Structures are given as structure tokens and as C-alpha cells.
């Protein structure tokens with residue numbers, strides 16, 4: 001029987017940043033669940049809940065045959081540190097997967113400490129790799145795998161999207177889920193578990209990189225299979241409901257309507273929250289979700305400027321956004337919203353339009369982020385993303401820190417506007433002075 005150690009790193013941010021327990025590592029516990037079904041012993045280090053653990057001590061205890069590390073772009077430097085440290089002490093194969101190795105599969109393999117990189121969904125590829133290592137089989141037959149032989153990097157073709165019904169549910173017993181529940185309760189107001197029950201998004205948003213890992217084809221656990229699992233988890237963890245953190249839970253109208261029907265039929269009285277898009281909001285969906293216990297619908301507003309919305313390819317306008325929020329209000333559905341500032345080419349006037357739309361919609365909570373370029377996205381390619389990311393610190397890759405000029409608004413001013421807008425909405429601060437910001441932008445522009 002093989003032993004596998006899975007690691008979720010956290011970005012090397014400064015000590016003031018509370019990275020704790022915002023969301024459980026669903027990728028890691030999905031892989032873990034699949035491997036366990038295949039009779040593999042799985043151990044997890046989750047640096048989010050256990051930041052001080054020493055990987056070398058854990059390896060000494062669990063003696064893994066293979067180690068897997070998950071990495072987004074912002075935590076790849078931390079991933080490398082962990083891999084380098086392990087290789088100083090042990091010669092155990094190290095596999096990386098997640099958003100960053102998916103996009104930079106070849107590049108990550110150029111690091112001597114990394115032996116294998118999996119692109120996209122990892123369950124099948126990781127399991128096939130563990131078997132190949134154990135039975136000394138060739139790697140070229142394993143779709144989605146990248147590997148090295150005699151110093152040369154080989155990248156196999158990607159496999160088609162995995163059918164969700166062939167997967168077990170994520171195994172929460174592998175992590176300290178209670179810490180996530182405690183953190184989430186403060187945020188959402190009721191004890192809940194975070195679940196992700198679908199994969200893939202047909203959206204073409206130019207700032208989002210999710211389609212690289214999960215593809216554009218929407219797939220989901222069938223409601224009739226899902227629902228007993230939801231009930232079981234709610235009982236086991238003594239929670240009132242679920243926060244579905246799927247990128248967009250309402251992508252398939254038929255599926256979400258069926259899921260709501262299952263919840264309504266069961267009279268389980270469960271509270272829940274999920275993310276959606278303006279162009280997927282219709283009265284029928286919203287009404288059914290409300291009936292099924294939806295407590296909070298998170299919607300990506302992003303911008304109040306139609307030109308910026310076009311740049312983002314969200315297929316919406318500010319007016320469509322107003323309409324979606326109106327429907328939710330009329331149906332008694334409580335909403336929350338995401339906004340972005342500092343997008344490439346964005347002007348001070350366009351940021352003001354976002355601020356005004358946010359004031360008009362007036363929903364809480366609201367998540368205000370500063371844009372940063374993600375590899376593999378249209379905006380990254382079109383606006384020098386590679387250089388921006390290369391020159392950014394981990395801190396600058398977080399959503400509250402500016403990392404680039406928009407063109408007409410310098411990086412420092414993006415930060416100032418963001419601080420002022422956040423202060424207004426989140427701390428009852430004074431109204432941001434956009435006239436003053438416009439003057440500053442002009443002045444800075446003339447100095448460049």
C-alpha cells in the first residue's frame with residue numbers, strides 16, 4: 001500500500017495578513033478522497049490551519065512514497081520552498097498540480113526539486129502516476145502528466161474533462177474542517193461547510209483563469225447523489241447549511257432548478273449561499289433558490305463602466321446589473337457583490353462609475369478587489385502581465401494591493417482610490433473625492 005502526503009501551501013505574506021482559514025482546500029481533499037478509494041493512505045498538511053508545522057517532521061512520521069503539492073500562482077514561491085527543503089533531506093518524488101502548474105507545466109518542471117507536474121483535474125493522473133511509480137511503468141501513457149527523463153521535460157496530452165459521477169465526494173476528514181467552519185460562521189452568519197459541487201465554466205471573462213484547470217464544459221454532481229451527502233455532512237459537522245463556492249452555481253438552469261427541488265422536497269430547512277453571474281439571473285431561478293433556503297447570492301458586478309465590462313467580456317452592462325439586482329430584491333433574495341478596481345486602461349471616471357453603481361446597489365457584504373493579472377488570461381497577454389507578475393511581491397498579488405498602473409492611473413493612485421473606496425463602504429469613511437483623484441492622475445500622467 002502506498003503512502004501519499006498532500007500539501008496545501010500558503011503564500012509568503014507578511015505577518016499582518018490573516019490568511020487563516022478562508023476556504024478549505026477542496027482540490028486537495030478531492031484528490032485525497034479519490035486516492036483513499038483506491039486503497040492509498042493519504043496524509044495532508046494544510047498550512048492554512050497549521051502554519052507552523054514542519055514538513056520534515058511529518059515526512060519522518062508518515063514516510064510518504066509520493067508527495068503532492070497544490071499551487072496557485074501566488075503560492076508557487078512557497079511551493080518551491082517546500083519542495084527544495086524536502087529534497088535537501090529526502091529523495092521522494094514531488095508532484096505539483098493546481099492552477100499554476102496547469103498553466104506553466106513545462107516551466108515548473110525546470111525546477112530541480114519538482115519531478116512531476118499535472119495539468120488540470122488531478123484525480124486520475126495522480127493515481128495513475130502513483131501506480132506507475134510503484135510498478136516501475138512508463139509515464140508517457142498518463143494523460144495530463146508532465147515529467148522529466150534524463151533532464152528533458154516531456155508533456156503528455158491533456159485528458160478530457162472527468163465525469164463528476166465517477167468521483168467520490170471530497171473527504172473533509174483529511175483536514176481540520178472545524179477551523180474553516182468557525183471562520184466561515186463569522187463571515188456568513190451561520191455555521192456552514194464550504195462545498196464545490198460542479199466544475200467547468202463556459203464564461204469567457206478575460207481576467208479569469210479557471211477554464212485552464214477545469215475547462216469550459218460545465219459538469220456537476222447529480223442532485224440525487226449530492227443531496228444525501230449534503231445531509232450527511234450537515235449532520236456530521238452540526239452545521240446549518242452550505243456555502244457553495246463554485247465559480248458560478250447557476251450555469252445550468254436545469255441542474256440548479258433540480259437541486260433546489262430536491263432541497264425543497266426534503267423539507268430539510270437548510271441555509272445556503274452561492275455565487276452567480278448577472279446574465280444568469282432570472283426570476284424563476286431566483287424564486288426557486290429562495291424557496292430552497294438561499295440566504296445570500298453573491299454576484300460579480302465588477303464594474304459600473306460598460307466599456308470596462310466589454311473589455312472583461314462579461315456579456316453584461318451596468319443596466320443589466322441593475323435589472324438582476326432588482327429581480328433579486330423583488331423576490332426577497334439577499335445579495336452580495338464583487339467589484340474590481342485598477343483594470344488595464346481603466347480611467348478615474350470609470351472607477352467613479354463603479355463606485356456610484358456600488359452606492360446605488362447598496363448591498364452588503366461587498367468584496368472590493370484590486371485587479372491583478374492572472375497567467376493564461378486574455379488581459380494578462382494583452383497588457384504585459386508577465387512582466388507585472390515577475391516584478392510583483394506575493395503581497396502585491398493579493399486582492400487588496402495594487403501591482404500595476406492602468407495606463408492613465410498610476411499604481412500608487414490605484415491603491416489610494418481603492419483605500420478610499422474601501423474606507424467609505426467598509427468603515428463608514430468620507431466620500432472619495434474623485435475630482436481630486438482625476439487631477440492627480442492628470443498630474444502624474446504628465447510627469448511620466
Ligand code: B12
Nearest residue numbers: 023026027068069070072073097098121122208209210399
Ligand atoms: C475556492 C477558490 C478559492 C478559495 C480557496 C482556494 C484554495 N487554496 O483551495 C479562496 C477564497 C481562499 C481563494 C483565494 C484565492 N484565489 Co481562488 N479560487 C477558488 C475557485 C473558485 C475554486 C477552487 C477549487 O477548490 N476548485 C475545486 C477543486 C476540486 O479544484 P482545484 O482546486 O483546481 O483542484 C484540482 C486541480 O487543480 C488539481 N490539483 C490541485 N492541486 C493539486 C495538487 C496535485 C499534487 C495534483 C496532482 C493535482 C492538483 O486536481 C484537483 C482535483 O481535480 C477557483 C476557480 C475554479 N473554479 O477553479 C479560484 C482560483 C483557483 N483562485 C484564483 C486566485 C487568483 C485566488 C487569489 C490569488 C485571489 C486573490 N487575489 O486574493 C486567492 C489566493 C489565496 C490562496 N493562495 O489561498 C485563481 C488562480 C489562478 C492562478 N493562476 O493562480 C482561480 C483559478 C480563479 C481565477 N480568478 O482565475 N480561492
